[in-house]
Amino acid sequence: MKTTILIHLATGFEETEAVTIVDVLRRAELDVATVSVTGRLNVRGAHEIAVEADQLFEDTDYANAVMIILPGGMPGTTNLMNHKGLSEQLTKFNAEKQYIGAICAAPMILGSLGFLQGKKAVCYPGFEHKLKGATVLRAPFVVDGHIVTGRGVGTALEFSLAIVGLLKGDHLAQELRSALVIP
Numbered sequence: 001m002k003t004t005i006l007i008h009l010a011t012g013f014e015e016t017e018a019v020t021i022v023d024v025l026r027r028a029e030l031d032v033a034t035v036s037v038t039g040r041l042n043v044r045g046a047h048e049i050a051v052e053a054d055q056l057f058e059d060t061d062y063a064n065a066v067m068i069i070l071p072g073g074m075p076g077t078t079n080l081m082n083h084k085g086l087s088e089q090l091t092k093f094n095a096e097k098q099y100i101g102a103i104c105a106a107p108m109i110l111g112s113l114g115f116l117q118g119k120k121a122v123c124y125p126g127f128e129h130k131l132k133g134a135t136v137l138r139a140p141f142v143v144d145g146h147i148v149t150g151r152g153v154g155t156a157l158e159f160s161l162a163i164v165g166l167l168k169g170d171h172l173a174q175e176l177r178s179a180l181v182i183p
Contacts, residue, residue: 002066002098004031005163009053010080011038014073015045017103017156021069024160027176028168035060037083046073062089065098066167072104072124072152081109090115094146099166103141103150103159107131110147119144124152157182 007021018034025032036043036053044050062068068090070080080086087109093100094115102110107123108130110116117133120142128136140155141148141162148166150159157180165173 002064004033004065005067005069005167006033006035006060006062006065007069007071008035008037008057008080008086009043009045009051009071010036010076010083011044012046012073012079013043013051013071013076014104014153015047015049015051016153017073017150017159018045018051018071020156021071021101021103021160021163024157024176024180025163027179028164028172030164030167033060037080037086046076057083057085062092065093067099067101067163068093069101069163070103070106070109072102072106074105077105077108080106081112087113097146099146099148099163101148101150101159101163103156104152107149110149115147119147121147121149122151123149 033054037057041053104124105127107121108127111131116131119134121131121134122137122142140158141150161173
């Protein structure tokens with residue numbers, strides 16, 4: 001059974017989004033690993049906060065992964081989009097209808113790969129035109145089939161709880177919402 005959630009980090013990633021997602025998913029006792037696509041474990045975010053990734057892309061086993069998550073931020077999103085190996089893994093996940101999550105600017109990666117055709121999605125304001133084929137909403141997050149999208153930093157908790165709900169059930173997501181004092 002596939003269990004690991006892989007959160008990808010590239011230079012310039014949005015730190016609050018990445019760390020919030022890791023934190024909430026680990027509170028839900030999900031198996032989460034951060035994956036650097038930079039060739040180094042130490043990755044600097046958009047606000048110059050350095051984060052030590054759990055593993056390198058080239059050492060990552062995608063066969064055991066249940067979900068790929070892409071935090072936003074600039075130029076982090078562009079750096080993720082330009083990583084050929086990650087695009088190949090995303091394409092494989094999409095073809096197999098495995099879960100993919102993207103928040104902030106990162107849904108544009110899914111749009112560029114053609115994954116959002118006929119789907120509902122959200123993204124950071126101003127990037128809507130990059131969600132090719134999607135019906136763009138203004139909700140904090142959207143779950144459409146195997147794809148989860150979120151709008152940005154302010155919605156990272158809601159986005160994370162939506163993933164918990166998908167993978168572990170709404171009851172646990174509600175328990176975490178209460179424990180984290182989220183209105």
